[in-house]
Amino acid sequence: MPLPELKAILNPRSVAVVGASANTTSWGYVYVRHLVEYGFKGNIYPVNPNYSEIMGIKTYPAVKDIPGDVDYAISCVNSSQVMPMLAELAAKHCPLVHLYTARFSETGRKDAAELEQSVLKFARSHDMRLIGPNCMGLYHPGLGIAFGYNLPKDSGTVGMASQSGGGASGFVHIASLRGIRFSQVFSYGNALDLNECDYLEYFLEDPGTKIICLYVEGVKDGRRFFNTLKRATKIKPVIVLKGGKGDAGARMTSSHTASLAGSYRVFETMIRQAGAVSAADYEEMADLVVAFHYLPPVKGTRVGIIGGGGGPSVMAAEACEAAGLNVLPLPDDMRAEMKTRGATVWDWISNPVDLSIIGGSGISDVDMMHLFGKHPDYDLIMVNFNEMVGVTLSGDRFKMAPLAVKGYAQAKEKYAKPFIVVVGERGLVAEQYEDWQWKTIAEARSELRKAGIP
Amino acid sequence: MPLPELKAILNPRSVAVVGASANTTSWGYVYVRHLVEYGFKGNIYPVNPNYSEIMGIKTYPAVKDIPGDVDYAISCVNSSQVMPMLAELAAKHCPLVHLYTARFSETGRKDAAELEQSVLKFARSHDMRLIGPNCMGLYHPGLGIAFGYNLPKDSGTVGMASQSGGGASGFVHIASLRGIRFSQVFSYGNALDLNECDYLEYFLEDPGTKIICLYVEGVKDGRRFFNTLKRATKIKPVIVLKGGKGDAGARMTSSHTASLAGSYRVFETMIRQAGAVSAADYEEMADLVVAFHYLPPVKGTRVGIIGGGGGPSVMAAEACEAAGLNVLPLPDDMRAEMKTRGATVWDWISNPVDLSIIGGSGISDVDMMHLFGKHPDYDLIMVNFNEMVGVTLSGDRFKMAPLAVKGYAQAKEKYAKPFIVVVGERGLVAEQYEDWQWKTIAEARSELRKAGIP
Numbered sequence: 084m085p086l087p088e089l090k091a092i093l094n095p096r097s098v099a100v101v102g103a104s105a106n107t108t109s110w111g112y113v114y115v116r117h118l119v120e121y122g123f124k125g126n127i128y129p130v131n132p133n134y135s136e137i138m139g140i141k142t143y144p145a146v147k148d149i150p151g152d153v154d155y156a157i158s159c160v161n162s163s164q165v166m167p168m169l170a171e172l173a174a175k176h177c178p179l180v181h182l183y184t185a186r187f188s189e190t191g192r193k194d195a196a197e198l199e200q201s202v203l204k205f206a207r208s209h210d211m212r213l214i215g216p217n218c219m220g221l222y223h224p225g226l227g228i229a230f231g232y233n234l235p236k237d238s239g240t241v242g243m244a245s246q247s248g249g250g251a252s253g254f255v256h257i258a259s260l261r262g263i264r265f266s267q268v269f270s271y272g273n274a275l276d277l278n279e280c281d282y283l284e285y286f287l288e289d290p291g292t293k294i295i296c297l298y299v300e301g302v303k304d305g306r307r308f309f310n311t312l313k314r315a316t317k318i319k320p321v322i323v324l325k326g327g328k329g330d331a332g333a334r335m336t337s338s339h340t341a342s343l344a345g346s347y348r349v350f351e352t353m354i355r356q357a358g359a360v361s362a363a364d365y366e367e368m369a370d371l372v373v374a375f376h377y378l379p380p381v382k383g384t385r386v387g388i389i390g391g392g393g394g395p396s397v398m399a400a401e402a403c404e405a406a407g408l409n410v411l412p413l414p415d416d417m418r419a420e421m422k423t424r425g426a427t428v429w430d431w432i433s434n435p436v437d438l439s440i441i442g443g444s445g446i447s448d449v450d451m452m453h454l455f456g457k458h459p460d461y462d463l464i465m466v467n468f469n470e471m472v473g474v475t476l477s478g479d480r481f482k483m484a485p486l487a488v489k490g491y492a493q494a495k496e497k498y499a500k501p502f503i504v505v506v507g508e509r510g511l512v513a514e515q516y517e518d519w520q521w522k523t524i525a526e527a528r529s530e531l532r533k534a535g536i537p
Numbered sequence: 538m539p540l541p542e543l544k545a546i547l548n549p550r551s552v553a554v555v556g557a558s559a560n561t562t563s564w565g566y567v568y569v570r571h572l573v574e575y576g577f578k579g580n581i582y583p584v585n586p587n588y589s590e591i592m593g594i595k596t597y598p599a600v601k602d603i604p605g606d607v608d609y610a611i612s613c614v615n616s617s618q619v620m621p622m623l624a625e626l627a628a629k630h631c632p633l634v635h636l637y638t639a640r641f642s643e644t645g646r647k648d649a650a651e652l653e654q655s656v657l658k659f660a661r662s663h664d665m666r667l668i669g670p671n672c673m674g675l676y677h678p679g680l681g682i683a684f685g686y687n688l689p690k691d692s693g694t695v696g697m698a699s700q701s702g703g704g705a706s707g708f709v710h711i712a713s714l715r716g717i718r719f720s721q722v723f724s725y726g727n728a729l730d731l732n733e734c735d736y737l738e739y740f741l742e743d744p745g746t747k748i749i750c751l752y753v754e755g756v757k758d759g760r761r762f763f764n765t766l767k768r769a770t771k772i773k774p775v776i777v778l779k780g781g782k783g784d785a786g787a788r789m790t791s792s793h794t795a796s797l798a799g800s801y802r803v804f805e806t807m808i809r810q811a812g813a814v815s816a817a818d819y820e821e822m823a824d825l826v827v828a829f830h831y832l833p834p835v836k837g838t839r840v841g842i843i844g845g846g847g848g849p850s851v852m853a854a855e856a857c858e859a860a861g862l863n864v865l866p867l868p869d870d871m872r873a874e875m876k877t878r879g880a881t882v883w884d885w886i887s888n889p890v891d892l893s894i895i896g897g898s899g900i901s902d903v904d905m906m907h908l909f910g911k912h913p914d915y916d917l918i919m920v921n922f923n924e925m926v927g928v929t930l931s932g933d934r935f936k937m938a939p940l941a942v943k944g945y946a947q948a949k950e951k952y953a954k955p956f957i958v959v960v961g962e963r964g965l966v967a968e969q970y971e972d973w974q975w976k977t978i979a980e981a982r983s984e985l986r987k988a989g990i991p
Contacts, residue, residue, distance in 0.1 A: 189885075190882075190884075190885045191884065191885055192884070192885070230929075231929030231930070232928070232929050232930065233928050233929055233972075233974065234929060245848065246847075246848070247846055247847040247848025247849070247851070248846060248847070248848075248893075249845065249846015249847060249848055249849055249893060249923070249926040250846060250847065250848025250849055250852075250926075251848070252925075252926055252929035253846070253848075253849065253923065253925035253926040253929065254925075255929075256925045256926075256928055256929060257925050257963075260963065260964070260965070260966055260969065298848055300851065326848055326851035326852070326855075327851060327855075328855050329854075329855055329858045329859070330858065330864075331854035331855065331857065331858045331864035331888075332851045332852075332854045332855040332858070334854075334866060334887060335847075335850055335851045335854045335887055335889060335891075336851055337887075338885060338886070338887040338891070338894070339847035339848075339850065339851065339891060339894075340847065364852050364856070365848075365849075365852065391703065392701055392702060392703015392704060392707070393700075393701040393702070393703060393704065393789075393793035393794065394699065394700070394701025394702075394703055394704025394705070394707075394752055394780060394793075394819075395701070395703055395704055395707060395819075396789055396793065397701070397754065397780040397781060397786045397789045397790055397793060398704075398780070398786075398818050398819065400783075400785035400786045400788075400789045401780075401781075401782050401783055401785065401786040402818070403785065404783045404784065404785045404786070405783070410784075410785035412788065428644075430644075430645065430646070431643075431644045431645055431646070431792060432792070433788060433789055433791075433792040434785075435789060437789075437792070437793060439702075439703060440792070440793075469703070469707065471706075471707035471708075471710045471711055472703040472704075472706060472707040472710075474686070474687050474710055475684075475685030475686050475687055475688060475706035475707065475709075475710060476685070476686065506964055507962075507964065508961075508962040508963055508964040509711075509714065509962055509963075509964055510714070510960055510961065510962040510963055510978070510979075510982055511714070511965075511979045511982070512714060512979055512982045512983040512986060513976070513979045513980045513982070513983040514983060515714065515979075516976060516979045518687075520687065522967070522970060524964070525964075525965045525966055525967045525969075525970045526967045528964055528965070528966045528967070529966045529967040529968060532966060
């Protein structure tokens with residue numbers, strides 16, 4: 084379909100929720116509630132013959148009873164009711180339907196797969212595009228449409244298309260904790276009509292989207308996907324997470340979205356040749372988004388590392404080396420400058436800079452940031468916050484964390500080099516939850532985020 | 538040295554802190570404070586000519602002024618003062634000295650290395666054993682000796698010897714959040730006298746230690762280490778984390794503890810042949826300790842996985858497969874039982890069991906645990922808690938988390954199979970810290986821990 088048209092229908096001004104409900108645990112309720120909570124400005128039309136209102140919003144017995152146009156319909160009815168619903172929506176010239184409704188081809192059952200084909204045939208012959216079936220649909224914070232609780236209400240620059248709805252909302256949440264916001268997210272399930280290529284084309288042209296994330300289990304048209312991906316990566320970074328890399332995963336994609344996972348080796352080669360970046364899992368996709376969002380271009384692999392005790396410094400050096408970075412020893416002129424400034428450890432200190440060594444030496448971690456920052460031999464600066472050791476140091480020392488973050492932020496502003504701070508992810512137990520140390524770490528994380536430091 | 542003797546001197550009843558201080562940011566203060574705070578029952582003798590008391594404890598001008606025996610001395614003096622201090626300690630027949638004091642061979646300086654050798658020679662000729670130098674020394678919660686704030690005050694069954702002090706206290710903290718407690722931890726730095734073999738022998742014979750963790754940067758006597766390790770692994774699991782695997786790490790171990798890292802390939806082969814387990818980093822060492830501590834023996838690789846949405850289930854299947862586990866498809870007799878019980882998805886549901894599929898099917902996640910638990914084809918059961926998707930579900934649904942944990946705990950008790958729950962580690966930012974969802978996750982984590990579920 085021509086892109087301008089796709090663009091128009093993906094920005095609806097009226098939404099019908101067919102199969103709406105007052106039962107708060109049903110998705111027929113949740114979709115209506117999200118439209119209200121996320122502030123959808125257009126008309127909301129819940130449809131259900133058993134209610135006159137849901138959440139105080141007038142509810143219609145059937146689609147045909149809706150007085151105005153329907154730009155977008157969210158289907159929460161059972162699969163057996165989808166065909167009659169589509170007929171009514173077609174009569175109103177509804178251009179876009181999100182089929183939250185599931186139990187089609189992904190069940191592996193013949194009759195369900197046949198029904199799915201009838202749905203497609205009907206939509207194609209009535210100028211109606213479909214998102215899904217078997218998916219969560221649209222998260223568009225700018226319009227006030229969402230598919231989960233606790234997703235950010237403000238917009239950002241990351242676009243995502245995902246065959247998994249749970250994966251999409253989980254990922255939005257993970258990334259949001261790290262300061263990332265989204266332009267639009269499509270959870271598109273079985274990709275019966277609109278598929279990964281359509282969403283990719285949409286994001287590629289969308290000026291509000293600067294980074295594209297894809298979670299795909301199967302690709303409908305390999306040639307078109309490769310070509311679209313190649314076009315997209317010329318303009319903006321595209322990160323691809325593939326579901327179904329091995330046997331167990333592939334079996335799972337089949338029962339999840341009826342996707343044929345294909346050979347992962349072939350897929351990975353295609354991704355690389357198209358100039359996109361592969362993510363191993365959701366966590367790595369979040370790391371990649373964070374890097375693309377916050378960092379200036381990384382011009383080389385030579386990294387200066389600061390912080391951590393001895394053991395953690397050794398581990399940091401090894402992790403960086405294993406990732407292909409060059410943990411360059413300190414150059415002579417940097418050592419000479421340290422000596423001039425009276426640092427007693429000028430000949431001993433190494434890269435990574437072990438903070439337990441420089442303590443009391445007359446040179447601080449922030450001083451080291453400036454030395455790395457201005458030295459042409461280093462392309463990238465990394466601070467190991469090492470909060471787990473921090474909490475075992477005295478209270479007074481640990482309270483200096485916010486001060487350190489201020490120093491980091493100032494140094495970061497001064498040099499146009501990529502600069503990151505590593506703060507470990509840590510799952511708290513209830514007993515520790517109220518300890519001030521953990522709150523200090525959470526505050527440091529917030530401050531780093533505000534300073535634009537990933 | 539004969540083991541009974543080592544055992545005696547590692548359980549001191551009087552401690553001198555030489556170079557004690559009232560300056561709260563100095564370790565001369567911190568070691569005294571820890572003895573008080575962790576409840577050391579024996580005599581505490583701070584030594585410093587400039588104070589008459591520290592923290593209300595009578596302070597002595599010099600070691601020779603201490604009225605009683607000194608079983609254990611913690612040296613916080615500068616390296617230049619170590620030799621005179623040792624002379625005084627020798628006069629009192631002190632059998633064990635912990636040299637927190639650093640700046641010996643690890644500086645790479647000739648005079649410092651020579652001083653270190655003099656220290657060793659003196660100790661050897663005066664029946665005095667040394668921990669260190671350049672280390673944090675002893676954490677022995679049972680005796681009330683510690684080297685960091687916020688370490689657990691109660692004892693457990695994990696023994697650790699570590700060349701890194703920061704790494705040791707960080708690791709104790711990481712593991713403690715997961716319910717692990719320690720018998721004793723030795724941070725032993727440069728291993729000038731007592732080395733990894735001595736600590737390993739000690740833990741091997743210590744009835745209170747059930748699991749041994751080692752962080753080693755270099756090994757002083759490869760043959761003895763291999764033989765001791767082989768003896769130890771026959772009795773209890775030994776987990777080894779090696780520092781200095783590559784070039785950058787090896788450079789770092791040299792400036793950290795003057796260790797020659799050697800070839801990691803040779804080292805790894807030795808570890809494996811000795812029957813020990815290698816950890817890639819501190820996080821993996823924590824995972825391994827948790828597994829050895831909580832789980833019954835794992836008899837096979839066939840895993841049943843429950844939970845997560847579609848995408849997370851695909852990722853879980855792939856992670857398990859990549860780790861060498863067998864994500865076995867559901868066997869026919871299990872499907873037949875599901876059908877008999879009226880589960881509408883009996884022919885569709887797969888392993889991993891996608892919770893978004895079984896919702897409303899008449900079969901719950903806890904039901905699936907029982908099915909996997911009693912079925913002979915499964916060796917291991919894993920629940921994907923997937924809290925990141927959980928927080929995007931409705932409040933009411935998410936509040937069911939504690940109930941689910943109760944169900945898990947009951948199922949776990951019923952079957953003698955290893956059972957684990959995967960809850961993602963997540964670093965919070967201050968803004969989210971007070972949200973009830975995160976507290977719910979922390980509480981679920983605590984409840985799992987209480988139920989003995991890793």
